[in-house]
Amino acid sequence: MTKHYDVEAVRKLFPAAERLTYLDSGFQTPMSTPVRRALETFIDEAYETAGPKSVWIERMEATRAKLAAFLNAVPEEVAFTKNTSESMNIAANALPLAAGDNVLMVHGDHPNNAYAFLNLARKGVEVRFVPMTETVNAESFRPHIDARTRAISMSQVTFHAGHRFDVEGVGRLCAEAGLYYVLDIMQGVGVVPIDVRRVGATFIGSGTHKGLLVPQGLGLLYWDRTRTELEPAYLAAISLARPPADLIARPDDLEPAPTAARFEIGNFNLPATHALGAALDLIGSIGVENIAAHCFDLGDRLIEGLDACGVALVGPRARAHRAPHIYVAALPAEEWLDYFASRGVRLSPERDGVRISFGMFNTAADVDRFLDVVRERGVRPGRSPRAA
Ligand SMILES: Cc1ncc(COP(=O)(O)O)c(C=O)c1O
Structure with a gap:
């Protein structure tokens, strides 16, 4: 249970999200049971x-x-x-x-x-x-x-x-x-x-x-x-x-x-x-406002984690200007995408990095898994705009 709705129950309706770290709903959402x-x-x-x-x-x-x-x-x-x-x-x-x-x-x-x-x-x-x-x-x-x-x-x-x-x-x-x-x-x-x-x-x-x-x-x-x-x-x-x-x-x-x-x-x-x-x-049954609020919370966690890793966020940081569920990390897609895939993390390449996009079923554990994979490989200094 999170503040906004029972995400764990919702997640059970998306079996693909149980099998991999699915951070790609901005591309397409996996099929749900209903x-x-x-x-x-x-x-x-x-x-x-x-x-x-x-x-x-x-x-x-x-x-x-x-x-x-x-x-x-x-x-x-x-x-x-x-x-x-x-x-x-x-x-x-x-x-x-x-x-x-x-x-x-x-x-x-x-x-x-x-x-x-x-x-x-x-x-x-x-x-x-x-x-x-x-x-x-x-x-x-x-x-x-x-x-x-x-x-x-x-x-x-x-x-x-x-x-x-x-x-x-x-x-x-x-x-x-x-x-x-x-x-x-x-x-x-x-x-x-x-x-x-x-x-x-x-x-x-x-x-x-x-x-x-x-x-x-x-x-x-x-x-x-x-x-x-x-x-x-x-x-x-x-x-x-x-x-x-x-x-x-x-x-x-x-x-x-x-x-x-x-x-x-x-x-x-x-x-x-x-x-x-x-x-x-x-x-x-969940309410779009609750989905948005949940995704914003995941986004806050992600931004904090990216900051700690020294990886820049490409788009807006403020809730007033950002979408709740779409974030681009300045990690060059050609260097990182296969690596994420090999670790079971699904996301999309974008113009200026890799895109992490949330759906109603994502949890804080998905964000942490993404950040762990980034830390595990390490960010080369100078590769991210923030570090440059
Ligand atoms: C803003 C926006 N418009 C359109 C599309 C896709 O267009 P279509 O539904 O015609 O494939 C996307 C993403 O796929 C999008 O992000």
Whole structure:
């Protein structure tokens, strides 16, 4: 039991975390028992009875409602997509942008967000990058807004150093300046609380294979449905206000659905929506605030340990500016990654070191194991920026 919830009980639901020191939930979270059971339910039904699709769809809609509640949205504002990239591309192509318009982004933000907007160069839309600094807030963008700025797109949490940006402040700036606002919450969702009403974004996109605990291949897209001028670049029968009951396409009736279904295309990743339903139940039973608080505590322990070893932390140190669960230690990945792997410690290489990322199941013992492995090998003086 920790201060926030019974982590030992949660950990038992993630067998992979018992077999290795898993510090890589920023890459993907290992499968939990409830998610596995939900997938098995789907597989058994498909295998044994070819499954009643109507029941699968009902369950998907129940999951959509849970997801909407989780975001403080309503189900009509939430679409299912394939991943973050698809959500960002849907958003970028729905914005009514014209040649000469510009979009502001943060330099070095995740490429899957950046390319969706860079591709608008085909329409003559320019992307302008503002510098990545310890914190990004309204003041980071304000000086770059000009008469042709139409939108800001950014990530809530950076994958490569664990910055947590002021997404609500940027939302207020967008409202004040009349800009569209597109937010990528992939790295934060499930750990960093999110409330779409407070953020005020036009679109929010994410995948589900990190903090939302689902295997790869399911994404989400929140859409502010008061923005009825935003129309989908792609169309399928389910995207329409009035899908033809006889399945014969009507050239004179292409009105998009009044809900976020306007951004959905064709059949769904039904097994993954089953998994997401179970994952949201698990997260809900703990509480995102508790997961965040627990990860912050692990982060404090990690930072203290890195300091003691003379290894610099690459991203922000202050809780106000850092994500609870993403930390990069300035240990060159090419020198350290195989070593960690040989000691049963799983983490990711990053631009400036190795990334330690926590999930709801990690414990102080995982942090200590990581630090022991660092100490066991020793840090060569001069290799870490702190020591240099
Ligand atoms: C901020 C951010 N956006 C997007 C992605 C991934 O994009 P996709 O879901 O399209 O694979 C990641 C990490 O994988 C990420 O950290």
